[in-house]
Amino acid sequence: MIRLLTILFAFSTYFSLPALAQQSATDDAAYVGSQVCAGCHDGMSAKWSGSHHALAWTAPSEETIVADFNNSSFLHDGVLTDFSRDGDSYNIDVTEADGTKKAFVVHSVAGIEPLQQYIIETEPGQLQSFDIVWDTVEKRWFHLYPDQKLPPDDGLHWTGPYKNWNGRCAECHATGFEKNFDAAAQTYASTQAEIGVGCEACHGPGSRHVSWADSNASTPSAPPTGYGFSMDFATAGTEATIQQCASCHARREPLSDGNPVPGTAFGDAYTLALLRPGLYHADGQIQDEVYVYGSFLQSKMYAKGVGCLNCHDAHTANLKAEGNALCSQCHSPAGNPDFPSLPLKVYDAPSHHFHDPESKGAQCTNCHMVERVYMGVDGRRDHSFRIPRPDLADQTGSPYACADCHGDQDASWASAEIAKRHPEAANREPHYGAILAQGRADPVGAQIDLAGLAQSPDHAGLVRATALWLLSQGADEEMTERVAPLLEDQDPLVRAAAIGVQARANPQAKVQRVVGLLEDPVRMVRIAAAKSMLNAPIARLPSRIAEQMRSAMGEWQLSLASRIDFPETHMVLGGMALTMRNIPAAEGAFREVVRLDPQHVEAWVMLTRIAAAMDGEEATRAVLAEALKSLPGNDTLLSLRSSISDD
Known part of the structure; x- marks a missing residue:
């Protein structure tokens, strides 16, 4: 087996990983700032200036802060927070339940409505999102997680790694952002061209455009390609526009540090979250905060070519019409010539919705x-724009729209009412949610149906990829051969997910099927291929393939390095080290996880297992005792301790 990590990761110097150079754009264009754009584009700038994009991240001032900092206070779970102002300084003083007091100054402001959040610099360069926020509608302070008890040493406390603004939030609230985390020093030196989502966050760096515009004023000349921008909306087309919006409006994992240059294909910058439990319901409805892109990809509107800008104004980000008028711009007897497949009939009437107008x-x-x-x-x-399906509730366990208003009625009532009003069978056709629900419950038993769903071109790529992810948990070798053609599917989400299924194939067959994807045109797929080749049973590769392997592994390495401040990344690195039988590196990775997040049960379990395998019972007990200090009463850890006692 090729020890790939010895080529790409010096595990003996594990913490030097983040020092690797980050990928950056080769484009020599520079950011100039939205104020420069406003000099010529004042109308568009005026529309943008009051938008949620413009106010996504601002400096604290009387114009931007809307909360009550006039000596107000908020008490939650024994913790008292006082809000005050001293000249231009907005202050937050926290008295913990044990009496410990800390004083902070608001560094910056996130958002404008329906809530506003405040960012605090806890260490030089390190920004954290405070979790007591202002309700701009009800004019009150409230806690984002009122039902959670979060002491200061909890990873989910506002000072912890999951609430770090530099790593978790800023890239979607800034323009030209670079995180610049130094793992050796455990410090951030983040930079951005502009706080807030400015003009260049969507169009790209503007220096080339400005240079052309300045010279054109005196000597008229043809504009450069895309008028000098990396993202030319005039020629990009609907799909590229959607992907540009999705760079922030999606639940995804970034593959580089900070903002990719606008116009970068989504799959070259991110890995999209699939329809997994905890994020989405089994039928694809939103569950956790998944934003918009994953939902929209499931919709018939997306399949028919509808894009974000059909409904949203590009500069205000507001809807183009209010209420049902937005939908009836297409869904009406007049229709819309851009979407000729639409049925031309009345929708905005009781004959369709059967409710008081x-x-x-x-x-x-x-x-x-x-x-x-x-x-x-x-x-x-x-944004999946789905037909309510209460008839599927028992099969999928998913909610349905009717219950939002008719909570006193059950699914059978709602299903009967819809069937009575809309008797046509097309409204109750089979739904992929039923298969995904089966796959969640029993991926082995559902593998035939999951494979059929994955191979169906009639379903969205995200749905098919999710079916493959579930199939990867239960496929037999014959099934891996059946779905192998999906490694060449036109959708990169499907190709990437199909790689995961091949982990259950014969090792030699897996290599033969996957190795070609090391040079896939989409980075997300190349990285998935690199992951699958980590423990490939190969003594030697042809030089061309070896170079592809090094390149894809390098991209994976850089993507991990860009998230080295995340506990989740160290869990991945620990697993990789175990795969390579590098126990010291694995232990170091899992130790870093529990340093960042002492409540991370899985990391403590892995440390316990390593101690049991390498150092004996006494060391194992010591690790468990340490773990139970952070997680007293945890059933998993108590069960491990009990198993040691029984032995």
């Missing part, structure tokens, strides 16, 4: 874009 039930979005509340008060709508 003035009621909530008459609003298209309440049936076809259910709203779920995140961050306490922030309602987000599901």
Whole structure:
């Protein structure tokens, strides 16, 4: 077996990994700032200036802070927080339950409505998102996680790694952001061209455009390609535009440090989260805060060529029309010539929705874009634009839109009412959610249906990729051969997920099937191929393939290095080290996980197993005792301790 990590990761110097040079754009264009853009594009700038994009991240001032900093206070779980102002300084003083007091100054402000959050610099360069926020509608302070007890040593406490602004939030609230985390020093030196989502966050660095515009004023000349921008919306097309919006409006894992240059294909910059438990319901409805892209990819609207800008204004980010007027710009007897497959009929009428026109039930979005509340008060709508299917509730365990208003009725009532009003069978056709629910419950028993779903071109790539992910947990060798053609599917999400299924194939067959994807045109797929080749049983590779292997492994290495401040990354590195039988590196990785997040059960379990295998019972007990200090009463750890006692 080729020891690939010895080529790419010097595990003996594990913490030197982040020092690797980060990938950067070769484009020599520079950011100039939105104020420069406003000099010529004042109309667009005026629309943008009051938008949620412009106010995504701002400096604290009377104009930007809307909360009560006039000596107000908030008490939660024994912790008292006082908010005050001293001239231009906005202060947050925290008295912990044990009486410990700390004083902070607001560094910056996130958002404008329906809530506003405050960013605090806890160490030089390190920014953290404070979790007591301002409700801009009800004009009150509230805690984002009122039901959680989060002491200061908890990884989920606002000072912990999961609330770090540099690593978790800033790249979508800034323009030209670079995280610049130094793992050796455990410090951030983050930079950005502009706080807030400015013009160049979508169009790309503007220096080439400005140079052309300046010279063109005196000597008219043809504009450069894309008018000098990396993202030319005039020629990009709907798909590229959607992917540009998705760079922030998606639940995804970044593959580089900070903002990719606008115009970068989504799969070259991110790995999209699949329809996994905890994120999505089995039928693909939103569950956790997954934003928009994963939902939209499931929709018939996306399949028919609808894009973000059909409904949203590019510069205000507002909807183009209010209420049902937005939907009826296409869904009406007049239709829309851009989408000729639309049935030309009345939708915005009781004959379709069977509700009082003035009621909530008459609003298209309440049936076809259910709203779920995140961050306490922030309602987000599901962009899968689905038909309510209460008839599937028993099969999928998923919620359905009718229950949002008719909570006193059950699914059978709602299903009967829909069948009575819309008797056509097309509204109750088989749904992929039923198969995904089966796969979640029993991936082995459901493998035939999962394979059929994955191979169906009639379903969204995200759905098919999710079926493959479930199949990877239960496929037999014959099944890996059956779905091997999906390694050449036109959708990169499907190709990447199909690689995972091949982990259950004969090792030689897996290598033969996957090795070609090391030079896939999409980075996300190349990295997935590199992961699968980590323990490939190969003594030697042809030079061309070996070079592809090094390149893909290097991309994986850089993607991990860009997230080396995440506990999750060290869990991955620990698993990689175990695969390579590098026990010291694995132990170091899992130790870093529990340093960052002392409540990370899986990391403690791995440390316990390493101690049991390498150092004996006494060392194992010591690790468990250490773990139980952070997680007293944890059933998993108590069970491990009990098993040692029984032995």
